[in-house]
Structure formats: structure tokens, C-alpha cells
Amino acid sequence: MRKWHRWLSVFFGVFMLWIAVTGVLSQVAVLWPSGAPDAAAQAAAAPPPGFECPEGWRCMPPRGDAGGIRSLTGLFHHLHSGESFGPIGTLISVLSGLTLIFFSISGLWLYVQMWQNRKSRSLNPRWFWK
Template identity: 45%
Template sequence: MHTWHRWLSVIFGIFMLRIAVTGTGSFAGVFHPLHSGESLGPLGTAISVLSGLALVFFSASGIWLYMQMWRNRAARIVTPRWFWK
């Protein structure tokens, strides 16, 4: 996971540097239809909505799993910490 993060951060860093140097106005017309899914028609819009719902689901389920691990650790009477080992 760290390898992926390292390479993606370099790629997005270069992309963000280009936007900072050239300005965002020239890219707004290109990326807005891609981001909203409009460029792929109704299927793209549906994919965009499903991606947003997946983000909400994974956020909520991650919090739920973390709370379960927290409760299980508390039940074992271990010193409380923010992260598990």
C-alpha cells in the first residue's frame, strides 16, 4: 500500500503543480464533465452516484469495524490505545 501511495502522490503532485502554474480555468471545462460522469451519459452519471454511495458505505463500515475492535479490546481489559497491534 505504501508503494502505491508513494507513486500516486508523485503523479498527483505533478498534476497539481501543473494546475498551479497554468491556472485551473483551462482545465475546468475538461474535468468537470469527467468528474460528474456527464461525458459518459446516463451510465457515467450512475457510476458517479454509485461511487459516492460506496464512499459513504466504506466510511461507515470502517467506523463500525473500528468500534467493534475497540469494544473487544476493552472487554479483554487491555490498556486503551488509539490503534491496535
């Protein structure tokens, strides 16, 4: 298990770093303040004439013009999902997600094995050790 954990991390570590950075950037872009004045924000919040929110739905007012970093949200999403690099990029993105699941499970497995090994050698089986 340790060998697989080590070898997969060499290859997929770069892709997972890419996915992590672009995912953070896409969220920062969405949460970034728009800097629009209050009057413009209120005007943009008005629904178009004749629009009714369907029953049972919570309708959000439109955000108005997405300027600055918010306009890059779509680009960050395409980079994050690998769509910008075609089918190979999407495949690598999916494989990176699967390896992230593998790293989570195998890392926990390795930790439990080390903890049991310390316990069997009559060492202090603390949760964290040096």
C-alpha cells in the same frame, strides 16, 4: 459488515480513485497561476461598459483568457462527475459517492467493534494499536 466493506471496496475502489484524481485535478486547474502580466490582468478586471453589480452581490472581475491548464477545468469536471460517459457514468459516480458514505460509516463501525473487543478481553483499549 466487514464482508460488505471488503466486497464493495473491490469494485468501487477503482471508481473512487478516478473521482479523487479528477477532483484534485479540477481544483489544481482552478488554482494554477495564469501567468498573465499585471497590465493585462488589470485590463481584464474592468467591468464591461454599463455593468453594475447587483445590490447585495459580490461581483468578481472576469479572469480573462483561460489558457494552459485552466482551460481544462470543464473537462476535469465532466470526467469527475461522470457526465463524459453518459447516464451510466453519472450513475456510477453517484453510486461511488454513496459507497464513500458507506465506507466512512462502516469503517468507523468496524473500528468501534475492534476497540470494544479489545476492551472486553481486558487488553489495553488504546485508540491506535499494532
